[in-house]
Amino acid sequence: MRLFTARIVTATEADVPDILQLIRDLGEYEKLSHEVVATEDSLRATLFGDRPAADVLLAYAGAESEVCVGFALFFPNYSTFLAKSGIHLEDIYVKPEWRGKGIGKSLLVRVAQIARDRGCGRLEWEVLDWNQPSIGFYKSLGAVPMDEWTKYRVTGDVLNRLASTA
Amino acid sequence: MRLFTARIVTATEADVPDILQLIRDLGEYEKLSHEVVATEDSLRATLFGDRPAADVLLAYAGAESEVCVGFALFFPNYSTFLAKSGIHLEDIYVKPEWRGKGIGKSLLVRVAQIARDRGCGRLEWEVLDWNQPSIGFYKSLGAVPMDEWTKYRVTGDVLNRLASTA
Numbered sequence: 321m322r323l324f325t326a327r328i329v330t331a332t333e334a335d336v337p338d339i340l341q342l343i344r345d346l347g348e349y350e351k352l353s354h355e356v357v358a359t360e361d362s363l364r365a366t367l368f369g370d371r372p373a374a375d376v377l378l379a380y381a382g383a384e385s386e387v388c389v390g391f392a393l394f395f396p397n398y399s400t401f402l403a404k405s406g407i408h409l410e411d412i413y414v415k416p417e418w419r420g421k422g423i424g425k426s427l428l429v430r431v432a433q434i435a436r437d438r439g440c441g442r443l444e445w446e447v448l449d450w451n452q453p454s455i456g457f458y459k460s461l462g463a464v465p466m467d468e469w470t471k472y473r474v475t476g477d478v479l480n481r482l483a484s485t486a
Numbered sequence: 487m488r489l490f491t492a493r494i495v496t497a498t499e500a501d502v503p504d505i506l507q508l509i510r511d512l513g514e515y516e517k518l519s520h521e522v523v524a525t526e527d528s529l530r531a532t533l534f535g536d537r538p539a540a541d542v543l544l545a546y547a548g549a550e551s552e553v554c555v556g557f558a559l560f561f562p563n564y565s566t567f568l569a570k571s572g573i574h575l576e577d578i579y580v581k582p583e584w585r586g587k588g589i590g591k592s593l594l595v596r597v598a599q600i601a602r603d604r605g606c607g608r609l610e611w612e613v614l615d616w617n618q619p620s621i622g623f624y625k626s627l628g629a630v631p632m633d634e635w636t637k638y639r640v641t642g643d644v645l646n647r648l649a650s651t652a
């Protein structure tokens with residue numbers, strides 16, 4: 321695949337409206353819109369305050385690279401076996417009408433460069449099992465599925481109940 | 487299950503030898519010993535240096551709470567849908583001869599308390615699919631398996647190659 325010349329930039333606070341729109345688009349694509357409660361204020365506070373919880377890259381395309389068409393959001397993780405930090409890529413998304421141009425790959429390559437430059441041992445991300453186009457793309461890059469692992473989650477009332485256990 | 491009165495403490499640099507031993511024990515239990523390359527030096531640098539990559543809790547048991555019998559290691563994650571930080575519990579482990587006494591639950595409860603106190607939206611961790619005793623335990627607490635997601639990983643040469651893509 322020839323890489324489309326998307327411009328990849330580090331997001332700043334001024335990009336919050338674009339980031340929120342992309343998150344909502346992603347929620348729709350993943351059929352999880354009902355879970356999206358992020359607002360411009362909560363994104364601003366958590367991503368661009370004193371202690372940013374994650375890094376955000378934006379992809380711009382178009383004749384003059386003027387259209388914001390995708391994003392990647394990632395944060396550090398840690399492997400005890402390696403005693404080394406890695407990168408967890410939480411979201412990577414390109415608007416449907418801009419797919420098939422290598423923009424997602426450009427985002428992923430940039431994240432891989434950041435991982436390499438930071439001396440990270442691993443770059444990891446999660447994919448919905450029905451998302452075959454993405455799975456094929458990731459496997460073509462040499463990514464390995466961690467099939468034997470399942471993530472468990474506690475949230476809301478269950479988390480509070482667990483925290484209140486004597 | 488009655489909770490055994492394990493003493494749960496935040497690990498310090500002096501605990502590095504105990505932490506390394508527990509990580510090695512965990513590697514053996516998960517049949518992944520060949521992946522464990524952590525050393526005391528690399529743990530000290532990454533967990534107790536200027537920018538600790540994770541928090542570590544240790545569990546002590548015995549007549550005088552003098553035996554280090556388990557650990558939990560966790561770091562922040564981030565949900566774009568919630569625009570909120572959470573906690574990823576990377577490892578939770580109790581030595582085989584100390585299981586069935588509620589020590590693992592004590593560790594998990596403490597992590598849940600930290601998640602609640604930090605205002606986290608989620609507490610998440612991963613489990614090997616063959617680890618039925620743990621899976622039953624987690625489900626009994628109300629944890630929900632994220633069955634429809636699979637993690638992908640790039641590491642080593644594949645990561646470097648991806649980073650070097652034009």
